[in-house]
Amino acid sequence: MADISDDDLLAELGAAPEAKKQSTRTPREERIIAGFEDILRFREEHGRVPQHGEERDIFERLYAMRLDRLRAQEDCRTLLREFDRYGLLPTPPAAGNDEEMDDDALLAELGVEPIGDVDLTELTHVKPRTEVRAAEEVADRTPCVDFETFKPLFARVRDDLDKATRETRRFGEDADVKQGEFFILGGQMALVAALGDEFKTDYGRPDRRLRVVFDNGTESDLLLRSFQRALYKDDAGRRITDPNAGPLFGGAADDEDLASGTIYVLRSKSDHPDVAAHRDLIHKVGVTGGTVEARIAQAALDSTYLLADVEVVATYKLFNINRTRLENVLHRVLSPARLDLTIQDRFGNPVKPKEWYLVPLHVIDEVVAKVKDGTIRSYEYDPSAAMLRRFS
Structure with missing residues (x-):
């Protein structure tokens, strides 16, 4: 029996072979569709559109900026209409430049410097969000305008440490933080100068804003939980003990001692x-x-x-x-x-x-x-x- 080709078999069955459909989309259009599919997957996984904000994941911020650009360009909205199953694009165009931005430009907008030809799904040039947040918690400081008020306090604590009437202990043995306590964070002495009112976070946890003054003349308004987390993660983070403010024992007391x-x-x-x-x-x-x-x-x-x-x-x-x-x-x-x-x-x-x-x-x-x-x-x-x- 003679060999029959696939085409002959299809002809015997009355089915004509279809010519392979050739893609008519340009590389730019393929890239736009692929980027939009990333946004759709985020919408499916999280039940919402990606949003802007420093507290957001780097990818969510990237997708949010990309979505703004797609909404702002009419040719992109036209191209993506058949894929827009969640109705993400009819939103009125955002104000701004209609020029298309590639992923490197988007990363630059987010303050992330791209290195070489790297896949965006591999965070080889982006610090983990927890690390970035920890750095922000420690580094976001401003000059302390009334530092002269606190300067003598830091000098007294240093003197107490030299005389061994105070000591430093690894943070974690006691994670409590009170007003007036001294710590060592990032190699600098820190004083909790004030505690703000307590409030509940989005997860229902108690937190409060602190005024933390550092011995280099700066201060920060860290959240209590952020301050605790930074101390715990700092290998050199320490609590400075309280010597109970005055002589404990002796035949004579200072005028101010009770x-x-x-x-x-x-x-x-x-x-x-x-x-x-x-x-x-x-x-x-x-x-x-x-x-x-x-x-x-x-x-x-x-x-x-x-x-x-x-x-x-x-x-x-x-x-x-x-x-x-x-x-x-x-x-x-x-x-x-x-x-x-x-x-x-x-x-x-x-x-x-x-x-x-x-x-x-x-x-x-x-x-x-x-x-x-x-x-x-x-x-x-x-x-x-x-x-x-x-x-x-």
């Missing part, structure tokens, strides 16, 4: 066998806003004091400090050495007194010194070695 109370260290005169055997090591550590004498006046009748008289072995005067928070810190540091002792109160009920510790007096002195230099939160007492140890 007395807050006293740390007291007591030794019990109880004849309980366990207490008597370790009397020189067992100490009660507390904080009071009044006099120590008034605090211990009824010690022999109070199970808190082991139902016995006590002697005061050390006191440390406090200035400008939160007594409750300090007492909590002291008890946390000494908790591994807390005395495990049960006694009976005046009514015969079992009681486990707190705030008594098996710890030498010289260690308590060291604890107070760590409170004074602001490093106490990094330490804990090690009973096996009878010394303070820094957290790893």
Whole structure:
């Protein structure tokens, strides 16, 4: 049987072969259609037309500008009418130059410098939006007109750092940001000078505008979340600790210091066998806003004091400090050495007194010194070695 060609088979079936349709569109028209199809795909994926704005993705901004140009040119609207299934083009032409702009020109309009012959879908010459935004958050600063007001504050903080009454900590251990706090961002010291009113973002999250003053004489009105994000992403971002504004301990205070109370260290005169055997090591550590004498006046009748008289072995005067928070810190540091002792109160009920510790007096002195230099939160007492140890 003789071979039959495809054309002969089609003729036998009564079907004439169609001549291949030749494209009559110019390369420019093909490029315009391809660009419009990108816009249509964006409309399908996001349910809206691409929009302008610095907060938008680079491609969305590119598509928005391209759509403006297509709407402004009558020949483009005519060419694309059969593809415009969402009715994007009937919008009145935007004012401006009707001259066609290629992708490089569009990128230039967006402030992006094209490099060589690169596919627009490959962001080889465009920084990720998160990186661009982070840079904008840090770099968008203006001169601080009243910097002379803040200059002495920065000088004082530097002096505190030199004297080790302040320290820097990696941001993230505590991500909270309050007015009056100092940070290090981008290698510069930053002061949160003011907090604006809180508002809700589009995602329902609380945020607020900050006034952040930098030690180089500039300032920025960053959003709180932007400031936190910039600190967290900066490998050198640091929080500068607060030394509690004034001398913590000492016999004399400055005129402007407010007395807050006293740390007291007591030794019990109880004849309980366990207490008597370790009397020189067992100490009660507390904080009071009044006099120590008034605090211990009824010690022999109070199970808190082991139902016995006590002697005061050390006191440390406090200035400008939160007594409750300090007492909590002291008890946390000494908790591994807390005395495990049960006694009976005046009514015969079992009681486990707190705030008594098996710890030498010289260690308590060291604890107070760590409170004074602001490093106490990094330490804990090690009973096996009878010394303070820094957290790893």
